[in-house]
Ligand code: HEC
């Protein structure tokens with residue numbers, strides 16, 4: 405019964421939920437609104453009334469009293485896209501909107517607001533070029549530049565006076581967020597959120613703070629959202645899981661009971677793939693949320709997913725990343741960084757990650773913040789292509805091939821005599837890399853997550 409409420413709430417179909425309650429004979433609230441009267445009922449550890457209100461708020465485009473721009477959370481975290489946003493859905497929505505506008509010039513889809521257009525900085529509210537959103541499924545994230553980092557103006561090749569950097573980021577799923585927030589272990593030397601957090605760079609510590617940021621930056625609210633609304637959204641998202649096995653895992657984490665393995669039954673090939681995953685991936689994608697990097701491996705990583713991809717300076721190349729598509733490559737910018745010793749250096753990246761939060765660049769690798777991201781969970785990954793913070797890997801095959809090159813690069817750029825734990829299980833052999841004959845098994849397992 406509780407499971408049923410949860411499963412249906414998780415689908416956001418709260419009206420059907422009230423019917424389900426009725427069918428189960430739980431004192432029938434006839435209408436959705438009446439669900440809020442089911443006080444004290446436990447919905448995955450959250451108060452059911454808060455979960456219900458949160459579900460409604462997540463899908464609400466009107467957000468009465470907030471002066472928002474018509475966007476609901478679900479406009480980007482789409483129900484039909486497993487609570488993330490695929491480039492294919494964006495393009496379909498864009499085409500439908502153009503089609504509707506032939507008859508109705510006022511037809512609207514709040515996904516397409518000027519704030520997420522490529523030309524927002526030049527054209528403001530008249531901006532209309534949605535290439536990054538349509539071609540890449542990427543949303544504009546504006547981050548203030550730290551005092552020691554400046555953007556280089558491509559026209560003059562001089563450091564510009566721009567105070568903010570735009571980076572273009574994929575919309576992650578909100579499934580499993582109960583498990584993927586800060587985890588309190590293996591701290592990074594600098595904040596924000598030294599033990600992980602929300603957002604691809606881990607810069608947000610709670611789901612409430614996250615919802616507030618989304619209201620301000622994506623829904624452009626004019627008035628402050630009440631705390632209860634933020635709490636309700638957090639409660640709703642904490643009951644969203646990839647599947648019931650992950651939910652049971654989360655329940656066990658909360659209860660402090662032994663943790664069940666959330667994998668479904670695996671055939672022999674998938675089982676072999678799991679062994680490869682444990683060796684090649686789980687040291688970074690570890691813990692219940694698959695987002696706890698395991699010490700001694702450090703918390704945040706540059707896994708070479710920015711555009712342009714690094715290219716080897718040696719011929720023949722010792723490692724070879726598939727180059728980024730031009731539609732992604734164009735998001736690269738040159739940054740000028742003032743280092744601690746007073747000199748300046750320039751680096752190119754489509755998204756410097758945590759360096760934009762701290763300005764900490766040029767420290768001894770691997771401890772600086774340049775291009776570093778938080779490790780995300782991977783449950784349900786078969787349903788959420790394309791991959792990485794910038795949607796730059798179209799398929800899981802491309803992901804695995806990327807990592808094979810990543811491990812080769814770690815090996816060939818290692819300057820010390822010991823093999824770093826990120827690529828080695830024993831500090832001697834570079835043995836974490838998936839071998840060519842292991843690729844099909846690893847892919848089979850990734851499709852079961
Ligand atoms: C315009 C599209 C858009 C809208 C609308 C939107 N989001 Fe997001 N959301 C994103 C993007 C993009 C990110 C990743 C941003 C980053 O890493 O800097 C994100 C990240 C998140 C995360 C972090 C997930 C994780 O695993 O770290 C949560 C939680 C979230 N959003 C919840 C919400 C809620 C709640 C709302 C409504 C109040 C909302 N979002 C509205 C685009 C959107």
Ligand code: HEC
Pocket residue numbers: 681684685686687688689704705706707709710777778779780781782785788790791792793794803804807826838850
């Ligand atoms: C050195 C730590 C590290 C290792 C090892 C590692 N990952 Fe990752 N992984 C990360 C980080 C950090 C990100 C986020 C970077 C990004 O999105 O660009 C990530 C992102 C991903 C994503 C994208 C998720 C999404 O929703 O787009 C997938 C898929 C993935 N990893 C799979 C794997 C697999 C498979 C392996 C093993 C072959 C692996 N990872 C090994 C750190 C690691």
